[in-house]
Amino acid sequence: MEREIVMPHAAAKILKTLNVGGYEAYIVGGCVRDALLGREAGDWDITTSAKPEQVKALFTHTFDTGIAHGTVTVVMEDGNNYEVTTYRTETTYSDCRHPDDVIFTASLEEDLKRRDFTMNAIAYHPKEGFRDYFGGREDIDRQVIRGVGDPSQRFQEDALRMLRALRFSVQLGFSIEKKTADALKENVSLIQKISAERIRMELEKMLLGDFPEKMPFLWESGLLGALFPQWAQTLQEHGNTFIDQLSLCSRRPAVRWAAALQWIGEAGAKAVFRALKFDLATEKEALLLLRLGPSVIPAQKVFLRKLIGQIGPETAMEVLRMQSILTQQDLRNQMEMVTEILADGDCCSLRELAVDGKVLLSVGIPGGEEMGKILKKLLALVQEEPAMNERDTLLEAVKRYQEGEEI
Ligand code: ATP
Ligand code: MG
Numbered sequence: 001m002e003r004e005i006v007m008p009h010a011a012a013k014i015l016k017t018l019n020v021g022g023y024e025a026y027i028v029g030g031c032v033r034d035a036l037l038g039r040e041a042g043d044w045d046i047t048t049s050a051k052p053e054q055v056k057a058l059f060t061h062t063f064d065t066g067i068a069h070g071t072v073t074v075v076m077e078d079g080n081n082y083e084v085t086t087y088r089t090e091t092t093y094s095d096c097r098h099p100d101d102v103i104f105t106a107s108l109e110e111d112l113k114r115r116d117f118t119m120n121a122i123a124y125h126p127k128e129g130f131r132d133y134f135g136g137r138e139d140i141d142r143q144v145i146r147g148v149g150d151p152s153q154r155f156q157e158d159a160l161r162m163l164r165a166l167r168f169s170v171q172l173g174f175s176i177e178k179k180t181a182d183a184l185k186e187n188v189s190l191i192q193k194i195s196a197e198r199i200r201m202e203l204e205k206m207l208l209g210d211f212p213e214k215m216p217f218l219w220e221s222g223l224l225g226a227l228f229p230q231w232a233q234t235l236q237e238h239g240n241t242f243i244d245q246l247s248l249c250s251r252r253p254a255v256r257w258a259a260a261l262q263w264i265g266e267a268g269a270k271a272v273f274r275a276l277k278f279d280l281a282t283e284k285e286a287l288l289l290l291r292l293g294p295s296v297i298p299a300q301k302v303f304l305r306k307l308i309g310q311i312g313p314e315t316a317m318e319v320l321r322m323q324s325i326l327t328q329q330d331l332r333n334q335m336e337m338v339t340e341i342l343a344d345g346d347c348c349s350l351r352e353l354a355v356d357g358k359v360l361l362s363v364g365i366p367g368g369e370e371m372g373k374i375l376k377k378l379l380a381l382v383q384e385e386p387a388m389n390e391r392d393t394l395l396e397a398v399k400r401y402q403e404g405e406e407i
C-alpha cells in the first residue's frame with residue numbers, strides 16, 4: 001500500500017503554487033525520509049523544475065539564500081521558511097567537497113541522482129505519490145544506508161558524505177550497506193579535505209545520536225584514524241566501555257565530547273578541540289569534566305558549595321553525573337546534596353555573598369588586593385556555614401579582622 005505523507009499546510013501550498021505556475025515541485029530529502037520513519041522532520045525542503053527567478057516571481061516574500069546553488073527561501077504565513085531548490089545535476093568535484101559547477105536540469109531523476117543516499121533521494125507529491133528511483137523506501141524499511149550510484153565515486157566527489165553515512169547510522173540505528181561501507185573504508189583519507197567546522201558538526205551529531213552501538217564503525221573503518229590517529233587508537237581499545245557509558249551520559253555536547261576524549265589526556269583533548277575549532281564555552285566545560293571527572297568528590301556540602309562556586313551549578317551536576325558513569329561510583333548522596341544546596345539558596349560564589357566591594361569600601365577597606373583577599377575569606381566562611389551570609393554578621397567578622405583577628 002502506498003504510504004502518505006502529512007506535510008505542513010504551507011509546504012503543500014508552495015507545491016500547488018509552483019504547479020499552477022506550470023512547474024513540477026516535490027518535497028524531497030530529509031523530510032521525506034523522516035516522515036516515512038515517523039520522526040519529526042527538521043526542514044521541509046522543496047525541489048522544483050522552476051529556475052530561481054521563476055520561483056521568486058511566484059511568491060511575495062522570498063530571499064536569496066544560495067541562489068548560486070539554485071536555492072530560494074520562501075517565507076510563508078505560518079512563519080516558517082522553506083528552501084525551494086531548482087533541480088540540478090552536479091559536475092566534477094576537484095576538491096572532494098564542492099561541485100565545480102552547478103548545472104540546472106529539467107529532470108527530477110537527475111536531481112535525485114546527485115543526492116547522497118537512497119533514503120535521502122526520495123521525492124513526494126500529495127497527488128503523484130513517491131518518486132523513488134533508487135529503492136529508497138525499501139532501504140528505509142530494511143534500515144540500510146546505501147549510496148546512490150557508485151558509492152566510491154560519490155565519496156570521492158564529496159568526502160563529507162562518509163561522515164554523513166556514519167552520522168545517519170548513529171542517529172537512525174541503520175546499518176551501512178556492505179558496498180557503501182567498503183567504499184567508505186577505501187576512501188577514508190579523503191576526509192582530511194573537509195573543513196573543521198563540518199567535521200565537528202557531524203561528529204557532534206553522532207555523539208548525540210540515539211544509537212551509540214553503531215559508532216564503532218567510526219574508528220573501525222579508519223575514518224577517525226585518518227583525522228586523529230591517537231584518539232582513534234584509544235577508542236579502538238576502549239570502544240565498548242565508551243559505548244556503554246554514552247547511553248548513560250546527559251545529552252550535553254560537552255559531556256559527550258569529554259566522554260569520547262577521556263583516554264587521550266588533557267593535551268590530546270586540547271589538540272582535538274583546536275583542530276576542530278571548538279567554541280570556547282564547550283571546550284571549557286569539556287576540559288573541566290575531563291579534569292574533574294576522575295577525581296574524588298567527597299560527600300561534604302562545603303566541598304560541593306565550593307565546586308558550584310567555581311564551575312556553576314549545571315556543570316557541577318554534570319561533573320557528578322559524569323563521574324558516576326566513568327568511575328561507576330555511587331554519587332547519589334552528593335547529587336542530593338547539590339540539589340539541597342540549590343534549593344536552600346546557599347551562597348556558593350561571590351555573586352551571592354551578602355556584602356560586596358562597595359559595602360567593604362564604606363567600612364574603610366581599601367580597594368585592590370586587600371579587598372579581594374577579604375572577599376575570598378568571607379566567601380570561604382559562608383561556604384562552611386551558610387547561616388553566616390548576613391550583611392551584619394559578615395561586617396562584624398570584617399571588623400574583628402581589622403582589629404587583628406583572623407576571619
Ligand atoms: P538532517 O537535516 O536531518 O541532518 P538531511 O537529510 O535533511 O538531514 P541536509 O544536510 O539538510 O540533510 O540536506 C538535505 C538533503 O540534501 C539531503 O537529504 C540529501 O538529499 C541532500 N544532501 C545534503 N548533503 C549532501 C551531500 N553532501 N551530498 C549529496 N547530497 C546531499
Ligand atoms: Mg535537513
